[in-house]
Amino acid sequence: MTVHTDVLIVGASAAGLATAEALRRGGFDKRIMLLGAELHAPYDRPPLSKQVLSGAWSPDRTQLRSAEFIDSLALDIALGETAVALDAASRTVQTDRRAVTADHVVIATGAHPRRLPQQPELAGLHSFRSLADASALRGDLLEAGRLVVVGDGVLGAELAATACGMGVDVTVVGPQAGLMESQLGPVVARMLTEHHVAQGVRVRPDTQVVGFAEAGRRVTGVRSATGDTVPADVVVVAIGAVPATDWLSGSGLHVDDGVVCDQRCRAADGIHAAGDVARIRDATTGMSYRRENRTNATEQGIAVAADILGVSTPATPIPYVWSDQFGVKIQVDGSIPRDAEMSVLDGDPSAGRFVASFQRDGVVTGILGWNMPKQSRRHRGRIGSAMPDVDEGAA
Numbered sequence: 001m002t003v004h005t006d007v008l009i010v011g012a013s014a015a016g017l018a019t020a021e022a023l024r025r026g027g028f029d030k031r032i033m034l035l036g037a038e039l040h041a042p043y044d045r046p047p048l049s050k051q052v053l054s055g056a057w058s059p060d061r062t063q064l065r066s067a068e069f070i071d072s073l074a075l076d077i078a079l080g081e082t083a084v085a086l087d088a089a090s091r092t093v094q095t096d097r098r099a100v101t102a103d104h105v106v107i108a109t110g111a112h113p114r115r116l117p118q119q120p121e122l123a124g125l126h127s128f129r130s131l132a133d134a135s136a137l138r139g140d141l142l143e144a145g146r147l148v149v150v151g152d153g154v155l156g157a158e159l160a161a162t163a164c165g166m167g168v169d170v171t172v173v174g175p176q177a178g179l180m181e182s183q184l185g186p187v188v189a190r191m192l193t194e195h196h197v198a199q200g201v202r203v204r205p206d207t208q209v210v211g212f213a214e215a216g217r218r219v220t221g222v223r224s225a226t227g228d229t230v231p232a233d234v235v236v237v238a239i240g241a242v243p244a245t246d247w248l249s250g251s252g253l254h255v256d257d258g259v260v261c262d263q264r265c266r267a268a269d270g271i272h273a274a275g276d277v278a279r280i281r282d283a284t285t286g287m288s289y290r291r292e293n294r295t296n297a298t299e300q301g302i303a304v305a306a307d308i309l310g311v312s313t314p315a316t317p318i319p320y321v322w323s324d325q326f327g328v329k330i331q332v333d334g335s336i337p338r339d340a341e342m343s344v345l346d347g348d349p350s351a352g353r354f355v356a357s358f359q360r361d362g363v364v365t366g367i368l369g370w371n372m373p374k375q376s377r378r379h380r381g382r383i384g385s386a387m388p389d390v391d392e393g394a395a
């Protein structure tokens, strides 16, 4: 069976829904099909590792929009249907049940959890990306004494904080010197690690995981490159995500750790990509980036809609990431290179509230807020400018 639609959005989550909403807001009154592999109505992922895992929220609270609002968008929604192939030249998407042709195809398939090489299937060994993953891990943690988190990035740190708050004995194992070091730089990563340790999390830095201990197909520990085993009742692997582009092989699109697009999110004639799956190439510098954060998913969805509506301008948005751990709200606008110099602009790190700027070669590359969200936003305009006077704006 082949059906035709005006816009086909593949991926019914943050970026896909943002595209559909922005199209309707912009007056687009033709057919929009929103196709999603999961059975759930579009939901938000940031609360999964925080409120849903802890049990503070029921899974329903993660819904991105109410059923009434989604009805008002008049979309043709196909949930539980997976795209398995794309022919870019004819803009035909083959799903697991039919072929869909479209004037515009929007790829918003996000990312899958990265796995360790030869990662086995064992009871008690988890990945973490979806509502189903959150429910499964929560179920196991309610029974478990000891959790080992493999991965010291933002997701690993959040899972550790939430599980520790649930009364679980938590160890984080990862290759970096401190938690979230690649996002926060060494100084703030050390602060975050100390904060976790003070709350009772064990952190094993500079540690490569090479495998798992098991008994009767159930995980019992994590083996490190140094030869020792960290015992565990439950293990979660949080070592990043890979863009969900497997279904695009042979499509004719340029795929290179994401769907390669221009600054209007165009991947080919009539084909766009948005969100975690999109790799944007800056035509002037030749540099490319792929961002895995919630704000980017919405902004790119809106940018795609604008381009379909014919009102877009190329954009180079500033990356923005936030995280909540043990009651600390961390926000990073821009980026914090390893060798960046840090200047405190507001508050005081020893008081647990501050805003800092990070600069390299005298130019501000990032602004970090630690429990000062409003003040942190006020300083983001400094990114790209010369190193600020550190007294200016101090509280």
Ligand SMILES: Cc1cc2nc3c(=O)[nH]c(=O)nc-3n(C[C@H](O)[C@H](O)[C@H](O)COP(=O)(O)OP(=O)(O)OC[C@H]3O[C@@H](n4cnc5c(N)ncnc54)[C@H](O)[C@@H]3O)c2cc1C
Residues within 6 Å of the ligand: 010, 011, 012, 013, 014, 015, 016, 035, 036, 037, 038, 044, 045, 046, 047, 048, 049, 081, 082, 083, 084, 108, 109, 110, 111, 128, 129, 130, 155, 244, 247, 274, 275, 276, 277, 291, 292, 293, 294, 295, 297, 320, 321, 322, 323, 324
């Ligand atoms: C646990 C967790 C916590 C996070 N916390 C934060 C945070 O605190 N702050 C922050 O900025 N960001 C956070 N993020 C990142 C943020 O959630 C993502 O950047 C955002 O969800 C990306 O949206 P997306 O629509 O591009 O992709 P996704 O949300 O991954 O959605 C893609 C959708 O496409 C579907 N799909 C995939 N393949 C196919 C196919 N072949 N056919 C049909 N459908 C398909 C998937 O099932 C999925 O529903 C977090 C992510 C996770 C997983």
